[in-house]
Amino acid sequence: MADRGMATGGRGLTEGDVADTAPDWTDAGAARGRTSHASRARRFVADAARTTWHDASLWGVRAKRDAAAAQVPDWETLREDAASTKRDALARLPELWRRFEERASAAGAQVHWARDAREHNEIVARLLRDRHVSRVVKSKSMLTEECGLNPFLEARGIEVVDTDLGERIVQLRHEPPSHIVMPAIHLRRQEVGALFAREMGSAPGLEDPDALTAVARRDLRGRFLAAEAGITGVNFAVAESGAIVVVTNEGNADLGTALPPLHIACVGLEKIVPETRDLAPLLRLLARSATGQAITTYTSHFRGPRPLPGSELHVVVVDNGRSRLLARPDFEEALACIRCGACLNTCPVYRRSGGHSYATTVPGPIGSVLAPARDPGAHADLPRACSLCGSCSEVCPVKVPLHRQLLAWRGVLADEGHVPRHxxxxxxxxxxxxxxxxxxxxxxxxxxxxxxxxxxxxxxxxxxxxxxxxxxxxxxxxxxxxxxxxxxxxxxxxxxx
Amino acid sequence: MRVALFVPCYVDQLRPTVGLATLALLEAVGCEVAYPEEQTCCGQPFATAGEPRRAAALGRRFVEVFEAFDAIVAPSGSCVATLRHGLPRWSPDPRAHAVAARTRELCELLGDPATRPLPRGRYPHRVGIHASCHALRELRLGSPSESREPPRPDPARRLLSGLEGLELVEPARRDECCGFGGVFAIEQEAVSARMGLDRLTDHQRAGAEVIVSTDVSCLLQLEGVARRHGHPQRFLHVAEVLAAACGLDGDAGRTS
Amino acid sequence: MSGARDAIFAALEAARSVRVAARVRAPSPALPADPVAMLRERVAQAGGRLQALTRPGSLDEVEWPAPLDTLHHVYSAHPALASRGVGLATTDVHALAALELCVLRAELAVVESGAVWHVPRSPGERAAALLAEHLVVVVPDSGLVATLHGVYERIRLDRIAFGWLLCGPSKTADIEQALVLGAHGPRSFRLVLEPD
Structure with a gap:
């Protein structure tokens, strides 16, 4: 689990193309080869056994979330707290980001600003090129997924290795993550075993998760040690102190930033909170909502570069449609999302249609709210891929009224001409x-x-x-x-x- | 208590026995029941299909038809939720707010101290309750499994638990959606049906003979899936069960 | 790219919501009746183990993940145990990859979650905590706080370059949700409570 950068990118998986060829990552691609969510979902449920398994896996995560929430006596107050923190922040983003920039700069970080995905990618590429970096390790960041950073860097001769195990698996399969917290939740262990045998030379037939993880650990340890730069997402930026907070369970963001001299952190405009103490309710909710853990293994607070000669910390702040969403009163609350994935896990449709059926970087209820803001034509069917059961809004740790927003989108998209006339x-x-x-x-x-x-x-x-x-x-x-x-x-x- | 009965359009057309059972129950608890014949639809199907203005037009009409009554009652959590939350949004008219506040789901009203208690009833069956998402999460009739709010009363469950001989059996997932969702059931037919099948299987594993809900829409979905897969359960609205258990179903057999 | 910066701030100003959000603040709970018991349970849930020592200043009672005399490469921040092998060479973070054991001293432990708050003394110490096979974190008894609220009330984030919450061994469940310890970092985690 790492940064859940907001994303609205359209990632099209076309029918008949699940794994072996690289899907077209762009919105344009999604629009060209477009099938509906309903047809992709139909293909998913046609495999009844896999659907049963996928549903049960994710329901298991939902059950862990319930148990974790039950361990916290003031859970609903925490949600109120976190929700109000994020809304307060959204109401005064300009001053908070100015303060962040000032404090982070004073601590020795360099802050960059990117209006869109292309500017973001160019800033990152320039930082790497100027320092002659050719090997980069990246921890999970939905924002860099949204921006299509990997192919952009690879096209410029820079090797990017995703280091979160799930991300590494889908990277090697040339497919997008199917979940924002558990990128490879759609795959069976046999599929991972076959992939590792092909890509890492592990024994064919190996399918024990412990053994497979050990294979990946060996492979990735060498890549961490050889990396010249680490790229991470950001879970929270703190205006008061100019700090950024990154959470993972594997420690991949930490290895990726503790070893190489250059750390580039990519952060969406919606990730800022006013004060350090605001982190307490948000972090108490995040992992419990995401995986049912009380807290992730690593919760790292960076303020400035490592105190070693030649070390640098760059923070790239990205808009890429967020200010546009902020200007829509009906939908701006979606920017409060902290990317825990709880709405995906509880969604009865997501569990039975798989993340790829949404053809967006962020799938599920929150993805279906975000995607139409970015490209209404390509994603008009997503707010309708929902039975309005309301479970998503109940689990949301920051109380985004997801199902109400999905309902509101249906009206807006119909008015904008995205519903068939008949x-x-x-x-x-x-x-x-x-x-x-x-x-x-x-x-x-x-x-x-x-x-x-x-x-x-x-x-x-x-x-x-x-x-x-x-x-x-x-x-x-x-x-x-x-x-x-x-x-x-x-x-x-x-x-x- | 003088109440107006609202029988949602699909109940009226597809499951009139639910309307009859509702009427019998209301009369049994001492309500003077009026049935305004000009009623049609609360607007929900249009709201969920992305036509809020058409829903609002029906909402305004609903206010015209029902504003004269002290209480409006409907055997549907879903339609009541639409009215309670939708009417105030659709119209700045204060009458709409008042009508919204006076509109209640049947079991809510049956549990009201202003009404007489139902006669003692007997229903010797294993019953699984299918929680309607809208009764649960929009009307807060009961506590959603996701929420850590203080427990709220679930009037349908309370009424059913009071029936002699009735054994409640609990599915493993206590309040997952049946997959109906209005236009969703059509546009997303494959996922919708799979949701229904999973819900049904869960109830079946719990040993339910009869699956009971506050909402006919959920029942149509579950029953439709069950018949297609040859499952034997019966699917009844809570009003049908209560009326039968309390011996009030004189009229209910005269349909179809 | 000041053009981008100015454009972003202009867009944010233009979109600025007129609504002012009323802040709700959850209370910072007091320590539970038996904080060590809860901490023990939560550390275990995170895949680690808790051990409470009876004597200050000594690590003799610690149940090490492997017999100490079999370990060649140890990094220790605790005065009662000396670093050895590559644990001594903290200037080259890459050399630390051979570490078998890392012993840290941390300020605070969060009873509700089992996490410890730790500010590395050096970049080497931070790398050591990630590269070692086994991690042992020593926290004083007086460092127990109920929840993260207690942590953020006590620390000064604006005075450090880096600090982290650590909870259990490195882990992943990315293959079929099966929990595996030791994804990239330490395979085992011990939290040791030391009397003041």
Whole structure:
């Protein structure tokens, strides 16, 4: 678990292309080869056994989260605290970032500003090139995923090694992470074993997680020792002290910054908090919400470079659509997200459709809120890939009203023309009918009567999307209203003199 | 207590027995029940399908039809949630706020001290409660499994637990979504049905013979999946169970 | 790139929300009735072990992860144990890769989570804590705090270049959610409470 940089990048996995060829990472790619979330999800659930396993794995994480929350007596107050901290910060980002810049600079860090992904990538590439760096270790950062940093650096001859085990696995498979905290949660151990046999020369058939992790540890230890720079994300930036906080369980962000002289930390504009003490509620919630741990193994606070000659700390602050989201009152609260992934774990749709079905850097409920802000045309179906059960909003440690935002997006996207016209026309007809009770009840009666007479196969075909997987209910002869009218008439007759 | 009965459109058309059972229960607890015939739909299907203005138009109509009543009751957590949260958002009209506040889910009302208690009922079956997401998380009828808030009463569960002979069996996941979700059930039919199947399997493992909910929409989904997979359970609205248990279902058999 | 900086601040000013968020602050809880018992449980949950010593100033009672006389490379920040092997050569952080044991002294331990707050004395010490096979952290009895609130009330983040919370051995569950200790860093973690 490391930085959960906000992301809205469109990562398209096209049908029939799951692992062996590199998917097109860009929004344009997503738009070109576009299939809907529904069709990708259909492919996922078609493998019933894998769906059962994927659902159970993530439900297990949700259960651990519940148990961890139960260990904290003032859990709901902590959520209030964290939610108000993040909203307070969002309400005064300019002054907080000015203060951060001043304090971090005073501590010897250099602060850079990037309007978009390209500027971010260019700043990082320039820092590396100027120092003749060719080997970089990177700890998990959803922001650098969002910006497509790896391919950008690789195209410039710089080797980037993702060091989080899950990230390393998906990097070697040339696919995006399917989860923001557990990047390889979609893979079975056999698949990891086969990958390591191919890429790291481990024994074929090896599938014990302990043994596979040991293989990766050996391989990556050498890369840590040889690295000339470390890139990390940032979980929290603290305005008061100019510090950045990075959390991991593996210690990969720490090894990647303790050994090489150059540390580049990439941070989204929404990651800042006002004061040091604000970290307490946020950190008490983060790991418990994410994995059910009380706290991650490593929670590192960097303020300035290492006190060794030649050491540097650069902080790259990235907008990339965040200020645009901040300008939308309906959706700005999504910027409070601390990337714990709890909404993914609890989402009944995510668990049964897999992270790749969202075709975005950040999948699941929070991803479905963020993605349309960046490219409404490419991601208009995501806010509808939700049954509005509301579980996401309940687990969110910073109380982002996720399901309300998903509902709000549906209206906005329909108005912006991203819903098929025939679908809107059908709803227009139905709502007009509902405003005219007499016509509605006559038509409904006719429809019921027809449905009762039609042969089942024909009726099934007419009700197709429903009946593909479900039986229709028996259709009653009389509606409740009709029965009430009949009853009233009976009573009137009885009382007639 | 004078109450207006709102029978949601899909209940009216597809499960009228739920309306009849609701009426019988309300009368049994001493309510004077009016059924305004001009009622149609609360607007929820349009809200969830991304047409908030069309939902708002139906919401305004709902206010016109129901504003004369002290209390409005519906056998649906989902529609009541839409009305309670939607009406105030859709209209600045203070009447909309008042109607929203007076609209209640059936079991909420049945537990109200202003009504008489139901007669003692008997229902000798193993029952699994399917928690409707909207009754639970929007109306807070009960405590969602995610939340650490102080426990809240769950009126449907309380009413069912009071029935003699009824054995409540608990699924492992106590409040996961059935996968209905309105337009979601159609647009995301594959995932939706898989959610329904998983919910059903969970109840089946717990040993439920009858699966009971405050919401017919959840029941249609679960029953639809069960029939397709040949599962034998019965799917009943809480009003149907209570009316049958208390011997109030005289009218309920006369449908279909 | 001052152009980018100015543009970002202009965009943030333009988007500035008029809503002022009311701050809620969760209380900083007091220590539980039996802090050592809870700490022991939470350290164990994080894959580590807790040991409470009875005598100050000595590490004789510590149950080391391996017999001390079998270890050739040790880094120790505790005066009761001397560094040896590459543990002495803290100027080249890369040389520390051979470390078998690292002993740290930390200020605070968080009862609720099992984490310790540690400020490395040098970049070498920080690297040693990551590269060693086994990590032992010694915290004074007086350093127990209930939660992270207690940590941030006591430390001055604006006076250090680096500080961290450490909790248990390095770990991962990235392969089928199976917990594996020793992902990149130490494979074992002992928290030792030392009387003041």
């Amino acid at each position: 679908r809107r026309a059908a709803l227009a007809f139905l709502s007009a009918l509902m405003l005219r009770p007499t016509t509605y009840h006559v038509l409904a009666r006719v429809a019921r009567s027809l449905a009762r007479r039609l042969p089942a196969p024909i009726l099934d075909r007419l009700a197709a999307p429903w009946t593909r997987t479900r039986a229709l209910p028996p259709i009653p002869a009389q509606s409740f209203r009709e029965q009430m009218r009949a009853r009233r008439r009976r009573r009137e007759q009885e009382h007639r003199p």
